[in-house]
Amino acid sequence: MTDYEHFFSRAALKSQGSAIRKMGVMAVRVPDMISFAPGYPDPAVYAWEEFREIAGELLTGRDGSVLQYGPTRGHKPLIEACQEILASRGITTTAEQMLISTGSQQGIDLVGRVLFDPGDVVLVELPAYTGAISAFRNTGATLVGVRQQADGIDLEDLDRALTRARAAGRTVRCLYLVPNFQNPTGLLLSLEKRQLLLAWASRADVLIVEDDPYGALYFEDTATAADTRPIKADDDEGRVIYLSSFSKTLAPGFRVAWMAAPEPVAAKLDLFKQTQDLMPPALDQHIIYQAYRRGILTGRLPMLRKFYQEKRTVMQEQLRAQLGDLITWPEPKGGFFLWATLPAHCSTDEMLLRAIEQHVIYVAGSAFFVDGTGANTLRLSFSLPSKEKIVEGVRRLTRVVKEEMAGRHKAPVEI
Numbered sequence: 477m478t479d480y481e482h483f484f485s486r487a488a489l490k491s492q493g494s495a496i497r498k499m500g501v502m503a504v505r506v507p508d509m510i511s512f513a514p515g516y517p518d519p520a521v522y523a524w525e526e527f528r529e530i531a532g533e534l535l536t537g538r539d540g541s542v543l544q545y546g547p548t549r550g551h552k553p554l555i556e557a558c559q560e561i562l563a564s565r566g567i568t569t570t571a572e573q574m575l576i577s578t579g580s581q582q583g584i585d586l587v588g589r590v591l592f593d594p595g596d597v598v599l600v601e602l603p604a605y606t607g608a609i610s611a612f613r614n615t616g617a618t619l620v621g622v623r624q625q626a627d628g629i630d631l632e633d634l635d636r637a638l639t640r641a642r643a644a645g646r647t648v649r650c651l652y653l654v655p656n657f658q659n660p661t662g663l664l665l666s667l668e669k670r671q672l673l674l675a676w677a678s679r680a681d682v683l684i685v686e687d688d689p690y691g692a693l694y695f696e697d698t699a700t701a702a703d704t705r706p707i708k709a710d711d712d713e714g715r716v717i718y719l720s721s722f723s724k725t726l727a728p729g730f731r732v733a734w735m736a737a738p739e740p741v742a743a744k745l746d747l748f749k750q751t752q753d754l755m756p757p758a759l760d761q762h763i764i765y766q767a768y769r770r771g772i773l774t775g776r777l778p779m780l781r782k783f784y785q786e787k788r789t790v791m792q793e794q795l796r797a798q799l800g801d802l803i804t805w806p807e808p809k810g811g812f813f814l815w816a817t818l819p820a821h822c823s824t825d826e827m828l829l830r831a832i833e834q835h836v837i838y839v840a841g842s843a844f845f846v847d848g849t850g851a852n853t854l855r856l857s858f859s860l861p862s863k864e865k866i867v868e869g870v871r872r873l874t875r876v877v878k879e880e881m882a883g884r885h886k887a888p889v890e891i
């Protein structure tokens with residue numbers, strides 16, 4: 477057999493698979509598995525009828541651009557639609573600042589390629605979104621974590637991390653964060669801290685990468701649209717690169733997202749994007765554009781907020797009823813995730829194999845920590861399973877958590 481190791485680049489040798497994607501594969505292999513692992517939207521609330529109608533109209537052959545090559549930055553009418561969405565969030569943009577990306581994941585990857593050299597330090601939250609961790613690590617950058625508090629990133633720890641990195645002679649160009657219903661913690665960054673972060677970025681001369689796929693999905697019992705005001709909305713100096721996506725509100729399969737960056741940065745993102753995908757998928761962009769223009773997106777948002785809020789409520793009620801104060805979590809005020817903390821001696825990595833034995837799955841918190849901590853934490857996603865499955869899944873999880881706490885578990889099975 478050929479040994480391929482010596483063919484790989486240093487970056488490829490260092491690259492690691494995402495814990496979450498692996499969970500997804502496992503969940504499919506085990507029948508009757510209840511998965512709280514991936515942050516998938518629920519297909520039950522996709523606009524199937526409307527998408528079918530729009531796709532049918534688009535695929536008549538009358539408009540060749542629907543299946544043609546197009547601009548790298550994206551379909552112009554869709555860019556304009558995204559600018560309207562941004563304006564509704566308080567962000568004013570020029571067309572030159574805009575790019576449609578093939579999912580926000582591509583946007584994050586592009587940011588890493590455009591901003592970081594090997595050895596640079598990138599500041600991220602503790603814990604942080606794994607897709608960003610992997611993309612940034614692929615550039616050879618070192619990720620340094622900053623603690624979070626109940627109202628988002630800890631500004632004192634942020635300052636300390638920056639000072640330490642610069643004192644060690646490292647280049648620090650940016651802070652990446654998810655201010656609205658963060659993946660994985662569900663935390664909402666306070667409005668006050670958003671302002672303070674802009675002042676900090678100016679003082680420190682760094683850029684902020686604001687990743688906001690969940691902002692539109694606030695839960696009306698605990699949050700308002702005003703609470704989700706993007707940092708970018710008050711960015712007078714052009715320090716913020718803002719990303720958002722149609723994945724969580726319309727459907728991730730279209731792979732359509734967008735980003736707004738200062739013009740010189742957007743120009744570089746455009747150049748790097750040309751070698752990645754030439755352009756975002758044309759048909760998907762047309763469908764998303766029509767879904768926006770016909771009011772399908774805006775019209776469905778109140779229903780989506782309520783739908784996911786109800787699932788959040790069921791999960792919280794079940795956890796409270798069955799686990800009481802054995803675990804703690806911050807109440808998710810929007811988004812897809814509930815972040816649970818077990819007593820310090822517990823290991824959610826070890827517990828995972830026993831959870832799989834009980835046919836329930838989650839993501840162990842350590843996957844999200846760039847500093848190797850978080851062993852007693854886990855992410856539960858309530859977005860995909862039905863309410864009935866959430867009830868049953870929490871019942872199974874309760875058994876596993878109680879065993880872990882009592883330390884009287886059997887040896888795990890191999891899967």
Ligand SMILES: Cc1ncc(COP(=O)(O)O)c(C=O)c1O
Binds near residue numbers: 605659687689721
């Ligand atoms: C914080 C965050 N950023 C980006 C993404 C990627 O989204 P997209 O489907 O637009 O690539 C996700 C998806 O889970 C996410 O949670």
